[in-house]
Amino acid sequence: MSATRNSPNASSDIQDHADQADRPSREEAEAAVRVLIRWAGDDPSREGLVDTPSRVIRSYEEFFAGYTQNPHDILARTFSEVQGYDEMIVLKDIRFESYCEHHMVPIIGRAHVAYLPRERVVGISKLARLVDAFAKRLQIQEKMTAQIADTLEEVLQPLGVGVILEATHQCMSTRGVHKAGASMVTSRMLGTFRDDPSTRREFLSIVGHSSGFSVSNS
Numbered sequence: 001m002s003a004t005r006n007s008p009n010a011s012s013d014i015q016d017h018a019d020q021a022d023r024p025s026r027e028e029a030e031a032a033v034r035v036l037i038r039w040a041g042d043d044p045s046r047e048g049l050v051d052t053p054s055r056v057i058r059s060y061e062e063f064f065a066g067y068t069q070n071p072h073d074i075l076a077r078t079f080s081e082v083q084g085y086d087e088m089i090v091l092k093d094i095r096f097e098s099y100c101e102h103h104m105v106p107i108i109g110r111a112h113v114a115y116l117p118r119e120r121v122v123g124i125s126k127l128a129r130l131v132d133a134f135a136k137r138l139q140i141q142e143k144m145t146a147q148i149a150d151t152l153e154e155v156l157q158p159l160g161v162g163v164i165l166e167a168t169h170q171c172m173s174t175r176g177v178h179k180a181g182a183s184m185v186t187s188r189m190l191g192t193f194r195d196d197p198s199t200r201r202e203f204l205s206i207v208g209h210s211s212g213f214s215v216s217n218s
């Protein structure tokens, strides 16, 4: 199998804000957590909380690891020897954990990612890594859906792309209206997934939605 590197388009604004020159130090970030603990009404110097700020900041490094990843690079290695394979490629039920940019609480869900290759395919695990690179940021679900689909289209230039995200938002289940169990579904269909009803139906039936599932192109 031969591998080539695409030369992705000029990078966009989705890149490493973490590299920004004015990024606060770890000490400043931990001090900010102590302020929030005090604001909540507790004592950051008591035994149970004394190491909490450093734990929170280490958690943040995991929660927001996406800022250190370039989604274009994840897809850069493609394969062109596919023995004439020209059917849909689908990776479904990709669990993701993201964080609502309005409340900074988790958005937990599943992504279904599909494309119809033109001539290049990408290692299937890269689709899951692509989802994570966008999930591990402060997000809204609509934007994340579009970013995944648009990046696949830009880098692989396939005949079509379909992305569906289903997620529950803790800002809705644990605060505000307190509606547990409600899940939000977003989708973005490009190329043949948008224009060809049979392609879209095939994708929806693979991921388990009825063919009547209405697709809004966000």
Ligand SMILES: [Zn+2]
Pocket (backbone or CB within 6 Å): 100, 101, 102, 103, 104, 169, 171, 172
């Ligand atoms: Zn929210």
